[in-house]
Amino acid sequence: MRLVGLAPIFLTTLLLATSAIASGGVCGNxxxxxxxxxxxxxxxxxxxxxxxxxxxxxxTKEQQKCIVVLNGLTTKLVDTQAQVSSSCFKNAGRKKLRGDQSLSDCLVIEGGRKSRSIAARIKVAQDGTPQFPGRTKCPETPNFGYADDEVIAAAALAEARAFLQKLIVATPEEIVVDSTVPGNKYAALCQLLLLKTSDQVLRSQMKEFASCQKRLLGASSGPAVSAEDLEGCFAESRTDAKGRVEKARARIERIYDRKCSAFDVGLNEVMGVSEEQPISVFAEDAVVAGRCTACRILNATEGLEQDCDFWDDEARNESCAEEGMPSPRGAFVDGPIFARF
Structure with a gap:
């Protein structure tokens, strides 16, 4: 006898049971x-x-302070990786990388090395030190908006490197400008300036979210009481109320016009994009990539569950696919771009 009518019921029950095993429980029962x-x-x-x-x-006030401090340190990690990216490209172009490092090696190894002090500050902020436990900025662990120090460090650095990869399309080794070649001076300068200004787009996204978060946590009326409330800052930060993101986007176009196009340096030469792509499209792509990266960082470092693929460009088109991204629950997936430091 075929129990066709019961198949959907059985399948639903099986899916619920599987979900319960994976997550530990079924919410709403x-x-x-x-x-x-x-x-x-x-x-x-x-x-x-x-x-x-x-x-x-x-x-509580202590929990609010903890979240704000950790968010600030997360942004510092992103800034550090951005500085390392520029330095690695510059040294690769000059043939001055350490030892037998490749450019990709430099991005990972130097990023980890130069971020150690900030990663240590995150750990101290959460746990204090054995000698001075009172140095912690998190005497009360927040109810939400929080992740362990290792997750924060791994996610921030790896996603910052992934942001670079989204921008340049090709591999770093394929597009780095050899500044030892006569005549490449302006192309090398153009590349470094575009990398730096593009990173400002990502930092602007992080700062817009942080401003909303700080205000929402400390609101005297209607403060954030759950992770879902904090996720409301994604929508607010998209409005770019303080104009940070727009200023960063406009700066990309301005830098290109003054430091690249003015010296006959094409965007395809330094960023690996197609010859036909105008700088305005590249700048907008940087904004979308910045939203994607900021969203993934915040999901991982604050335990949020924003749909990043929709938030980056308001379309579920896998422009911000989850493959290889840090899990908001703590596990971090290694990969060629997402290597641990």
């Missing part, structure tokens, strides 16, 4: 299970138990 801090039998927010079955409660 009125039973508090592994990974949940509450379960009121629904998927609504604003009723003291969030749609993800986490207790909704405003953060």
């Amino acid at each position: 009125n039973v508090v299970e592994l990974g949940e801090t509450c379960d009121d039998g629904n998927h609504a927010n604003g009723d003291a138990c969030s749609s993800r079955c986490q207790v909704e409660a405003s953060q």
Whole structure:
């Protein structure tokens, strides 16, 4: 006898059971299970138990400070990797990389080396030190908006490198300008300036989110009480209220016109894009890549679950696919771009 009518029911039950095994529980079944801090039998927010079955409660002053401090240090890690990228390209062009390093090696190894002090500050901020435990900036672990120091460091550095890869299309070795060749002076300068100004787009995205987050956490009325509330800052930061992102985008075009095009240096020569691509399209692509990267960093470092593929360009088109991205739950997937430092 074929139980055709029961097949959908069986499949649904199987999927729910699989989900329960993977996540530790089924949110919304009125039973508090592994990974949940509450379960009121629904998927609504604003009723003291969030749609993800986490207790909704405003953060204390100490918890707010912890989140803000860690966000700032995360941005410093991104800045450090950006500085390393420019330095590695510059040294590769001059044939002055350390030992037998390739340019890709330099991006990973030097990024890890120069970020160690910031990674250490993140650990101290979370845990203090054995001798001085009171140095912690997080005496109270936040209820949401928080991840372990290792996840923060790995995600910030790897995603910053991934942002570079999104911009240049080709591999770093394929596009680095050999500045030892006579006549390549302006092309090498153009490349370095475009890399630096493009990185400013990513930093601007991070700062827009941070401004919203800080205000929302400390709001006297209607403060953030869940990760879902913090995710509202993605929509707000997209409006670019302070114009940070637009200024960074416009700077890319201005730099290209003054330092590249004026000296007959083509965008395809220094960034690996097609010859027909205008600088305005490249600048907008940098904004989209910046949104994608900022979103993935924040998901990983603050335990958020924003749909980055939709948020970057308002379309689910795999422009910000999740493959190889840091998990908001802590696991980090290694890969050629996402190598641990």
